[in-house]
Amino acid sequence: MTLKVQLVKDNKVIVEMPLEREGWEKEALELELEEFESTIDSIAGVHGLFSNKVRVKMLSEMIRFSDRRFSEFMNILNANQKIVSENLRRLATNGLVERIEKKRGEVHYVTTDLGFTSVIACMVMHRILDELE
Numbered sequence: 328m329t330l331k332v333q334l335v336k337d338n339k340v341i342v343e344m345p346l347e348r349e350g351w352e353k354e355a356l357e358l359e360l361e362e363f364e365s366t367i368d369s370i371a372g373v374h375g376l377f378s379n380k381v382r383v384k385m386l387s388e389m390i391r392f393s394d395r396r397f398s399e400f401m402n403i404l405n406a407n408q409k410i411v412s413e414n415l416r417r418l419a420t421n422g423l424v425e426r427i428e429k430k431r432g433e434v435h436y437v438t439t440d441l442g443f444t445s446v447i448a449c450m451v452m453h454r455i456l457d458e459l460e
Contacts, residue, residue, distance in 0.1 A: 330347060
């Protein structure tokens with residue numbers, strides 16, 4: 328099996344990573360690991376946000392419908408105000424969600440570029456896991 332992931336920008340491959348040990352040269356893997364470890368705090372922070380089903384559902388809803396209001400989250404998730412508030416706060420604090428006041432007193436929540444990309448990266452991981460099974 329030769330499974331790999333490519334990151335392409337403007338039709339140019341900027342990163343290509345094999346998903347098997349055999350596809351890596353030892354030195355190249357070491358360099359990638361060093362870079363990865365240097366940013367481990369931010370990576371762990373983002374991954375921690377995806378360890379909660381409520382937050383994942385909130386992000387999915389914001390992507391699906393471009394934005395959501397607080398009360399909509401309470402209804403969709405069948406969750407109380409405290410749960411919705413705490414999870415939105417965590418997403419916003421970590422840069423995945425932005426709070427926007429469209430009209431006076433009408434607050435909407437939208438995903439940032441980081442929030443959108445993080446969900447897409449999780450979807451890619453889902454596809455990778457399917458392929459490995």
